[in-house]
Amino acid sequence: MRPRRDDESFVDVIDVLLRDGAILRADVIVSVADIPLLGIKLTAAIAGMETMNEYGIFEEWDTTRRLAGISRRQNDDREQNGEFDELTELGIGSTHDGVEESDESEN
Structure with a gap:
């Protein structure tokens, strides 16, 4: 055969x-010479990852990845619903492009 x-x-x-x-x-x-070194x-x-999770291997990694995915989805939903628009209007998360040099020197 x-x-x-x-x-x-x-x-x-x-x-x-x-x-x-x-x-x-x-x-x-x-x-070496019967002496363990x-x-x-x-x-x-x-x-597969599903089998690993069943046996508790990579459980912490899987939990972290799932929580990160949920957080990303929630942030995407907030951006789509316009929740970040209010924060931008308050100046939170915006750059300092509109700040004049005289304002910076006063601080």
């Missing part, structure tokens, strides 16, 4: 990785 290249099997592997995930762990100890512990999790 000869090895064959099957594109469907690659898609199946990606599907399983995204749906179920995989955790790879490696412990490496570097020693360096220890390395590696852990890698490979999965």
